[in-house]
Amino acid sequence: MRSILILLLIVFVLSSTCARNMTLNQHWKIWKNQFNKSYPNVEERLRRVIWENNLKTVEEYNRQADVGIYTYWLGMNQFEDLTNEEFVKLLNGFHNWRDKGVVVPVKDQGQCGSPWAFAAVGSIESAYAIKTEKLVSLSEQQLIDCSTLLGNRGCYGGSMTVAFQYIQEVGGIEASDTYPYKAIENTCTFNTSKVVVRLCGSVNISFGSEAALQQAVALLKPVAASVDASQNSFQFYKSGVYNEPDCSQTKLDYSMLIIGYGNESGKDYWLLKNSWDVGCGAQGYIKMTRNRNNQCGIATLASYPILC
Ligand SMILES: *[C@@H]1O[C@H](CO)[C@@H](O)[C@H](O)[C@H]1NC(C)=O
Ligand SMILES: *[C@@H]1O[C@H](CO)[C@@H](O)[C@H](O)[C@H]1NC(C)=O
Ligand SMILES: *[C@@H]1O[C@H](CO)[C@@H](O)[C@H](O)[C@H]1NC(C)=O
Ligand SMILES: *[C@@H]1O[C@H](CO)[C@@H](O)[C@H](O)[C@H]1NC(C)=O
Ligand SMILES: *[C@@H]1O[C@H](CO)[C@@H](O)[C@H](O)[C@H]1NC(C)=O
Numbered sequence: 001m002r003s004i005l006i007l008l009l010i011v012f013v014l015s016s017t018c019a020r021n022m023t024l025n026q027h028w029k030i031w032k033n034q035f036n037k038s039y040p041n042v043e044e045r046l047r048r049v050i051w052e053n054n055l056k057t058v059e060e061y062n063r064q065a066d067v068g069i070y071t072y073w074l075g076m077n078q079f080e081d082l083t084n085e086e087f088v089k090l091l092n093g094f095h096n097w098r099d100k101g102v103v104v105p106v107k108d109q110g111q112c113g114s115p116w117a118f119a120a121v122g123s124i125e126s127a128y129a130i131k132t133e134k135l136v137s138l139s140e141q142q143l144i145d146c147s148t149l150l151g152n153r154g155c156y157g158g159s160m161t162v163a164f165q166y167i168q169e170v171g172g173i174e175a176s177d178t179y180p181y182k183a184i185e186n187t188c189t190f191n192t193s194k195v196v197v198r199l200c201g202s203v204n205i206s207f208g209s210e211a212a213l214q215q216a217v218a219l220l221k222p223v224a225a226s227v228d229a230s231q232n233s234f235q236f237y238k239s240g241v242y243n244e245p246d247c248s249q250t251k252l253d254y255s256m257l258i259i260g261y262g263n264e265s266g267k268d269y270w271l272l273k274n275s276w277d278v279g280c281g282a283q284g285y286i287k288m289t290r291n292r293n294n295q296c297g298i299a300t301l302a303s304y305p306i307l308c
Contacts, residue, residue, distance in 0.1 A: 050083055103273060138173050213299045241287045
């Protein structure tokens with residue numbers, strides 16, 4: 001077994017040596033493709049620098065392994081765009097954003113199909129708290145009343161990416177203090193001079209990639225995600241790790257905020273903040289199965305905002 005592994009590594013090293021004349025740009029593109037990596041413009045340059053450093057380290061290490069200084073070789077994997085500090089955090093150090101005091105307490109959407117607004121707002125509240133250390137409850141009602149022009153449908157559904165786009169275009173979002181929640185759609189009364197947070201964009205998690213999702217949640221901020229919540233089991237969830245084999249990966253009808261992940265009695269889970277009254281579920285939070293083939297589509301339509 002071990003000799004097969006070493007053989008594979010040698011083949012890898014040889015083939016990468018043969019491909020040496022491939023330009024660094026080509027290599028970077030192939031690597032990004034292989035691991036479904038995509039970055040917003042500002043981040044691309046940073047990740048590229050880290051990746052090149054890691055590539056150099058791997059190559060230097062393997063040159064020394066070739067002459068017997070080490071007994072094993074290294075290859076490039078999906079973590080090659082992370083610093084060592086980030087990698088360690090990803091694997092061990094991380095629990096959940098609530099413990100860091102950057103998650104606004106659970107709210108209640110009432111009889112209005114607005115989970116998309118709560119998920120979008122939740123992700124902005126946390127991004128803002130991480131950036132400024134100020135925890136401010138922001139306005140779902142503004143999104144319900146005002147983002148209809150871009151295609152959202154108030155209490156009848158909507159999407160986080162459209163909500164982000166709306167906030168970016170209109171110049172920001174108000175606090176829930178100045179634009180409070182009503183649980184019905186009203187006329188838009190957004191007032192630019194009351195804006196608390198501005199957005200300069202948003203990022204979609206690579207379609208279906210729980211690895212990319214984990215990286216974003218651990219290293220950046222909470223992520224808004226849509227899921228299939230149409231099964232009875234979801235409606236009556238109380239505690240434990242929700243596991244629903246009948247869940248769809250693509251028919252998504254509900255949205256929440258991913259604020260962490262973990263492993264409970266051998267079961268990997270995502271920790272999500274819901275927008276039901278805290279009496280439901282586990283005090284308004286739910287643990288959903290993680291790393292089981294993108295169950296309930298958790299990584300299918302996940303996204304997070306970029307603050308200005
Ligand atoms: C490969 O790159 C080296 C150094 O950059 C260059 O001298 C050599 O001609 C290149 N070989 C081919 C086949 O392009
Ligand atoms: C917008 O808010 C500002 C500052 O609070 C206020 O002075 C102004 O009257 C508001 N505009 C409208 C149309 O309500
Ligand atoms: C994210 O995905 C949505 C839905 O597929 C798409 O409409 C939107 O343009 C994407 N946003 C970005 C920033 O790529
Ligand atoms: C990359 O995305 C494609 C679909 O876009 C998916 O089939 C594949 O499994 C993903 N690969 C990884 C490593 O996430
Ligand atoms: C979660 O725990 C189980 C059993 O202890 C283990 O098999 C699995 O690899 C763990 N997952 C992670 C990501 O640590």
